[in-house]
Amino acid sequence: MIEEQGRVVALEPGAVWVETLRKSTCSSCSANAACGQGLMDRLGVGRQRGYVRALSQMQLAIGDTVVIGVREDLLVRSSLLVYLLPLLGLFAAALLADGLGLPEPLIILAGLAGLFASWLMVRWRAARVAENPLLQPVVLRALLVPVSAAG
Template structure:
């Protein structure tokens, strides 16, 4: 199970919206000042990530929690997100060149764009299907601390 810390910012039905700070491995790497990821992080900065997670423990707004995602679900989603657009480009370009007639280069470019568009269309349906499967959704594993609420009547 991949775990990440976050804070509950809203309750949405039986799920909660969580915000978490993006972390990278740049601090652990010996070439952190020379790589593209480090450069992009310095240019654009780090922005918090928001996600919806199942809430079996009844976390409330303000709670700091640990969110988990199965490794299998993460790997399948990452593989689909990275491989499908590349496969769409390659297959579309190959088909365009093969059946391009007198202008195989132009047909190859158009085929690649069509393949990419089809891959993104497929990914959209795939992500909707995954969102409906509870075992593929992030889930709150435990509460780290609870929110502190003080009312005026509690003060001396």
């Protein structure tokens, strides 16, 4: 399970909205001290807050610190779907157009059409499974935060 810590910002029946801080992995890189991206990360430039809807049966309140989780296999499958399928659509359509002997501008257009069609398939699939509880992030546990650290 891939875990991320966040703060509850809204409540729904059976779910909560959790605010997380998106951060880069620059702090674990050996070139961090000499890297411009590492400097930007230390200065806080580019940090964004993300909002995630997570299923929960716990009694939580706004402001509670929680740990949410997503299954690893779900993340890998989703990544393959989002990144690999459009790329395969681009190449398949371009190769098909090339195999038909079309001129280069039409091969390029066919590749772009394959990319767009694959992207539409990804969007359709995402909309179809959006409400499936097996594919949703879940609240794993609530964390106790000292009163002096809260705020």
